[in-house]
Amino acid sequence: MQKRYLGQTNIEITPLLVGTWQAGKKMWAGIEDGESIKAIRAAFEAGITTIDTAEIYGEGHSESIVAQALADVRERVIYATKVFANHLKYEEVIAACDRSLKNLQTDYIDLYQIHWPSGSWNTEIVPISETMAALNYLKAQGKIRAIGVSNFSRSQLEEASQYGRIESIQPPYSLFWRSVEKEIMPYCIENNISILAYSPLAQGLLTGKFRNGYQLAAEDHRIKNKLFHGENFQRVQAALTQLEPIANRYNCSLAQLSLAWLIKQPQTNAIAGVRNAAQAVNNAQAMTINLTPEDLKLIDNIGKQVTDFLDDNPVLWDF
Secondary structure, eight states, X not given: OOOEEOTTSSOEXXXXXXXXXXXXXXXXXXXXXXXHXXXXXXXXXXXXXXXXXXXTTTTTHHHHHHHHHXXXXXXXXXXXXXXXXXXXXXXXXXXHHHHHHHHHTOSXXXXXXXXXXXXGGGOOOOOHHHHHHHHHHHHHHTSEEEEEXXXXXXXXXXXXXXXXXXXXXXOBOBTTBOGGGTTHHHHHHHHTOEEEEBSTTGGGGGGTOOOTTOOOOTTOGGGGBGGXXXXXXXXXXXXXXXXXXXXXXXXXXXXXXXXXXXXXSTTEEEEEEOSSHHXXXXXXXXXXXXXXXHHHHHHHHHHHHHHTTSOSXXXXXXX
């Protein structure tokens, strides 16, 4: 499987990454550990060797599931995990990293990311210089190989970059959610920073599974997602109808088409969550789809029928 370098490092990542928020169980419905382990392993065997997780996903449970799935092939995979916004003081970063190392059953993390900027989710404000000092220390110690950020604005990314090399940024990005293209993407292109897009299938909407009349479980966090409601949802449905014949021409699913489009965008790789082994295998096939320039543009324009009506708030949810 063709790989790409992470930022300016020699760390090779796959264009698709396995997302493991759901493996933590918290804020998800119907997740079983055994199925999560099988799904992560199936993704690896299908060629997706880069895995994204976080300490906040089930308070370490997701990281433990990743280890159960891949500990025996650790040297053949790339682990990316994150420190949450409530652990950004110097000593807290160090402690959080040690917990993640233990959960992941490894002595190094390939990419360690700040999950949310300081102050997010009513957390204490910590100077980015302090957090970056801890991350630089961990890198010097060999506990982490690269530093990334997640959910940062361009100005926050620029500020963090003053205190150390940032190799990646993780924003929400999909055909139906594209605020990253306005300010963050040009900066990433200029500075060779990898974009690791989360929610690349718009939290399932781009699979075509959520049609009119579909009811989400009350405990499913997607019930607060802006795209699942009102006129936004109706525009999504109209766009999916236009995407279906394109997917049929490539003999692929809507999900595969959407992932194939996304990983063709500048600097962009996609983090796709998986509930079961079949989803993992299907996602991996998106890396083999070669969209023509004409179809890339056509898909782009269809997506804008949804995104042109969204506001500039980069956050997907009305929590």
